[in-house]
């Protein structure tokens with residue numbers, strides 16, 4: 112879909128297409144529609160990022176709480192969104208050994224207990240080793256820093272999803 116088509120979408124169509132750019136948070140796409148017309152993918156990406164950044168901490172925590180655990184219950188029960196399943200599979204989280212699965216489950220629970228939201232990382236930019244490493248490292252963070260870091264990961268995930276949805280604008284004749 113090119114940017115001209117994006118700009119022609121009704122808000123219902125826009126939410127249909129972009130509603131999961133932020134995992135299970137169609138509100139973000141519904142709000143970002145108001146920023147049309149967009150000039151490029153980067154423009155759309157900025158609009159998503161600015162909306163997320165404008166949320167109060169409780170809103171940011173709410174966005175994080177809509178993310179499924181990595182290699183968690185949703186993966187086991189096959190209830191992940193297609194986006195999340197593709198991202199988690201690509202990072203090797205669907206082929207964890209028993210010990211790795213156990214370790215990520217324990218660390219995810221410790222993280223949620225400490226911060227009140229799930230550990231979120233852009234799986235497409237990581238693999239299971241770096242994810243486990245980041246999870247144990249970030250457990251030691253303080254709440255304020257971790258909230259900022261986690262929201263940065265949400266925006267990375269969103270950027271990659273937007274790039275998969277919108278084809279780059281070709282300058283001049285295609």
Ligand SMILES: NC(=O)NC1=NC(=O)NC1=O
Nearest residue numbers: 195198230231232233234
């Ligand atoms: N808790 C998470 O980090 N979830 C996810 N990371 C991704 O890249 N996709 C997800 O669903």
